[in-house]
Amino acid sequence: MLAEKIRDAKSVVIFTGAGMSTESGLPDFRSSHGVWQNVNPSEVATIEALNNNVTQFFEFYRTRVLGVREYQPNQGHYILAKWANEGLVSTIITQNVDGFHTAAGAPEVLELHGTLRTVHCQTCGKKYSNVMYEKQTYYCQCGGTLRPSVVLFGEFLDEHVMFKATVKSEKSTIFIVLGSSLTVSPANYFPELAKQHGAYLVIVNAEPTPLDAIADEVIQHERIGAFLTRMDEEITQLRKQR
Numbered sequence: 326m327l328a329e330k331i332r333d334a335k336s337v338v339i340f341t342g343a344g345m346s347t348e349s350g351l352p353d354f355r356s357s358h359g360v361w362q363n364v365n366p367s368e369v370a371t372i373e374a375l376n377n378n379v380t381q382f383f384e385f386y387r388t389r390v391l392g393v394r395e396y397q398p399n400q401g402h403y404i405l406a407k408w409a410n411e412g413l414v415s416t417i418i419t420q421n422v423d424g425f426h427t428a429a430g431a432p433e434v435l436e437l438h439g440t441l442r443t444v445h446c447q448t449c450g451k452k453y454s455n456v457m458y459e460k461q462t463y464y465c466q467c468g469g470t471l472r473p474s475v476v477l478f479g480e481f482l483d484e485h486v487m488f489k490a491t492v493k494s495e496k497s498t499i500f501i502v503l504g505s506s507l508t509v510s511p512a513n514y515f516p517e518l519a520k521q522h523g524a525y526l527v528i529v530n531a532e533p534t535p536l537d538a539i540a541d542e543v544i545q546h547e548r549i550g551a552f553l554t555r556m557d558e559e560i561t562q563l564r565k566q567r
């Protein structure tokens with residue numbers, strides 16, 4: 326029983342993708358209603374786009390900033406934050422840039438792809454609130470271009486975040502993927518790394534993923550919010566029995 330495994334595990338690592346936030350109202354990227362169904366990522370989410378297609382870059386990221394400012398964490402984010410604060414979860418590794426895990430109160434969130442919560446100047450590095458994009462203010466006081474603090478396609482991920490995510494994945498005894506197609510590297514390396522180091526790998530995702538074959542459990546029929554609510558209820562029951 327998975328709830329029992331989670332309750333008794335030495336180190337549970339949660340790994341989330343855009344599917345974690347669809348129940349908050351934010352679209353994911355690759356399912357039938359995903360962001361990339363209408364926009365070509367290479368035209369808006371790359372350094373080339375920032376340098377050569379800046380109007381479309383600004384418009385795309387302004388829409389995404391408005392989304393994360395309008396929508397809120399969902400019940401699943403709050404359950405994960407509770408588990409993390411209780412010590413049931415060792416860390417949350419996320420590909421998401423919406424900041425919802427932190428907003429829900431999670432103590433440690435490893436944001437592999439950065440965050441839409443802030444923008445920073447390409448020239449001087451000065452950081453601003455993402456409200457600048459809401460106000461369509463796209464340039465720094467120094468004259469430099471402001472860009473969201475996300476990792477654009479083709480850019481390197483933060484090495485400190487990568488190092489911490491590697492250590493946590495290697496040490497995990499249960500590694501639970503929530504809402505990711507596991508098609509983007511190097512993020513999709515972590516579930517595999519955890520499995521190689523002996524973790525019990527669980528993938529909760531509405532569609533098949535390339536790592537389903539190596540997973541110990543694949544849950545496709547249950548949406549993430551319902552899965553987390555059920556797990557939380559089962560763990561609470563198990564604790565009463567002790």
Ligand code: APR
Nearest residue numbers: 342343344347353354355420504505506530531532548549
């Ligand atoms: N419950 C379960 N699964 C869900 C739910 C839900 N409520 N909502 C969506 N999903 C599943 C979708 O079926 C899809 O397979 O979540 C998965 C999300 O996959 P992607 O849209 O590919 O998102 P993600 O894996 O996070 O993308 C990784 O790609 O574009 C880049 O930087 C971006 O971080 C992103 C990265």
